[in-house]
Amino acid sequence: MLPCLAADRALLLGFDVEIANVHKTLDSLVAKRAKVQARLSAYAYPVQSLPDEVVSEIFLNYIPPYPICPALFGNGSPTTLTQICALWRQIAHKTPGLWRAIEVLVVSNKAYTAARQLTELATWAQRSRSLPLSVLVGEPSHDEYLTSALGVLLPHRERLEYLGIDYLAFPLRDTKIEIEGIFPALRILDVRAPGSSPVGRLIGPLVTPRLTTALLDLCDALQLNWFLELLPWAQLTRLWLRFVTPRDAARILPLAPNLESCRVIFPRVNSDEPPPPDVPQALVKLPILRALLVATVDTSTKEEAYRFLLALRLPALKRFYITDSEDEWNNAGHVPLRRMIQSFGCELDELHVEATDEAIKLYRVALPSIPTIEALEHEGKDCNGGWGDKSWDLFELHGSQQN
Template sequence: MLSELAADRARIEDLDAEIRALERSLSILRNEKAQVQERLDSYKYPVLSLPNEIVAEIFVYFLPTYPLRPPLIGADSPTLLTHVCHKWRDIAVATPELWRALLFNHHTFPDIDLQLELCRLWLTRSQSYPLSMEFSKLLDIPSLSPLIVDALAPHRARMVHLSVYVADLPKLVEGPLPMLSELELTINKTSDLEFRTTLPEAPLLRSVTLNGFVESYPVTLPLVQLTSLTVSPAYRREYVTILREAPNLVHCTLGVCNDIDSQLDRIELLSLESLSLFACGTNTIGCLDDFITPALRSLRLPETFLYPGSIESLSAFISKCDRLQQVDVTGPRTIPKASYRQAFRSIQFFFEEDSSSDAES
């Protein structure tokens, strides 16, 4: 019995010795850790040493180029920048350029309450900066329109770029748009044509894009003040009617549909400098004959618009364009590149390569 007690006392002494040794080792490790942590704490990451103004500029370049609109959340959203560290959050929140372009899409972002909350937040953070805004079909959720209108009302005067479905336009903009310069309208279905409205006063509006069925377009627009117009798709009789009311265009893009009307008066656009045509159907022969554009500098179109005689048709058109400098031929070709360049030596030609084309390169 006494021998067992002596053995236990000896074991206790051994354990105490081991504990003291381990505590000394632990103390050494803790001291080393403190030294390493001190070095880390004193280290300044280069990006965090940049002036706030430079960081803010980098943040702006992180986003899609204005007036393109980033998503409210996700990898391409300025919201992501607020989740990295406190300093970045403070800089991002204080940089109104990051919040001036807004995309509201309840189809890709089904949490309407959160999306509406973020919209209000972005509008506040954008301060007095001009706004670029895009809205999906708000009529799909009738209760949503009044909430959006209330959120937008204090900021309507700052709208510069606006993309919206036609049916939502009267609900979103109830009053003048003094800074609006670019408008994109989309018709989603035939029922959108059942009402008519006039765009509120927009004295600076210069660029309009019309997407969808454009015959008897339900929105009255100040076409005479436009310098840029995109219409797609459009039958010839439709775009001829529209373009007659837009004599000051400098840039025009048309998606041309099949049309049985061949006898149409020509459109005289004396200021037009660039014309881009693409096919939304198969019967586009003769469309180029619709235009009288003496100031034209750039032309873009598929070769099919020049049939049946591509060189001859283009020659007849170019004879009326003293300033034409560049022609872009898109899609499949039957005429070799060299034939175009030889026929029109003073004009620079570019060709969209197409694997289905058997014309020589």
């Protein structure tokens, strides 16, 4: 028994020596690690040494320039910057310029539901602080989403600078006017609703001292008597009226003598409606208008539209665009179009007509005083193309292009 105890004592001594050696090795490794960590800690990464103001400027270059809206989620969204590190998240949240252009309800899927987008709308509006806002509200899947969006936006009405609403068919009943009164910063208003217009149902008379551009779908809206007081028409320089009858266009345009560019899209004719009364057409004078686009949609009444166009007096007009799917105005002698241009009292530089190449050649022969006569190039039924400058079209210029 005694020899066994002596052997165990010898083993313990050996273990103690090995443990001491391991501790010595471990201590050496810990010391070496500490030196490496000290060197790393002493090094300042350039991006972390930048002042917050510089990082904010870098962040602002990550998104499109205002008033173009960045993506609400994913690549190109300022929310991506908040997911890198705590420092970047803090700086991004304190950079109001990242959150001032907001596009909601334009793209909707399982990941980016309407409810989630409305939550982001409220968050972005809050983070943008006191900066002017550019907001596009797309087609909501339910009416209450539009109501919720307006509930977030209207408390910031003094900051709304660019406002676009795209609504396929606004409810005709059980609606109340919510967008009305003073909007001191509003420059461009874009209301799209080809089914039934919210003008007069959701949108009432507006006081907008800085408004210069309006794009309005007025289908069903002009039955209201007060629409002439809807906007400060006299201060507008660009106006786009869609689904407006020639008779109502003749009522609106004289209120806007300072227009420089104008688009008028006539609606389809409802066969159930009685024909308009045959009353003399008063002259419509727009002394500084330089660009005019007129489009007739399918079965629009040509006679009423032609009478309206003959009443226009546009001495400064330089570019005239006209689209017509029928040949009623494009006869062999081009008499209606030629008479129309003569009645304008202008010297056109450009005429763009929806016609074949062969017809364009005939136009050039019939109208030799016009330097440029070309086929009208447009992108779809709304004649968005052919203008060169789309800077007044909020959904085309300011959208994130996600859709």
